Amino acid sequence: EPEVTQTPSHQVTQMGQEVILRCVPISNHLYFYWYRQILGQKVEFLVSFYNNEISEKSEIFDDQFSVERPDGSNFTLKIRSTKLEDSAMYFCASSDHGGFYEQYFGPGTRLTVT
Amino acid sequence: GIQVEQSPPDLILQEGANSTLRCNFSDSVNNLQWFHQNPWGQLINLFYIPSGTKQNGRLSATTVATERYSLLYISSSQTTDSGVYFCAVLGYGGSQGNLIFGKGTKLSVKP
Secondary structure (H helix, E strand, O other), X not given: OOOOEEEOOEEEEOOOOOEEEEEEOOOOOOEEEEEEEOXXXXXXXXXEEEOOEEEEEOOOOOOOEEXXXXXXXXXXXXXXXXXXXXXXXXXXXXXXXXXXXXXXXXXXXXXXXX | OOOEEEEOOEEEEEOOOOEEEEXXXXXXXXXXXXXXXXXXXXXXXXXXXXXXXXXXXXXXXXXXXXXXEXXXXXXXXXXXHOEEEEEEEEEOOXXXXXXXXXXXXXXXXXX
């Protein structure tokens, strides 16, 4: 069964460093998403991406964040200068027909900023 | 925006027991999904169920869209069922995919 994969599973970085979180969505899917979950809290939407551009972004997704689909298979989330409060679990998701349809989530990347 | 409330917040069961988790939402929805977050933090898709009933093994789910709630049933619970169960919805008029998650139900199954 096709699945969304994410790498790395865990990343530790120092405050102020840039990080790139990688996702490989399901191959025939066209809609891509990033969500975030701070430890002990609920999952929050960050950004949706379709047709090589951002469809929607939340208030959390400020200028420190960017997304890219560099090569037709990977989907990346970049945090330009990490802060302690960026420590969280980051989930990538994909969907074949947009948000009305099932979103398939990856296993997540745990980001720890020290 | 749409509000999602899950109950109970915590649930402790003995192995073999049955349970019902509830998700209430404040407006009509286009999409409703149930997830299980395992102790390692991974989110596992359980059901895509904006309406109707579905079953998968010991798990089943029912969404009554007109009454704005969904139920997740777990039968003959096992210790591997432990974790947090999330309900997430996309409201009508919503975006391309801004799923709104509830706070979850934390389930602990004791051997």
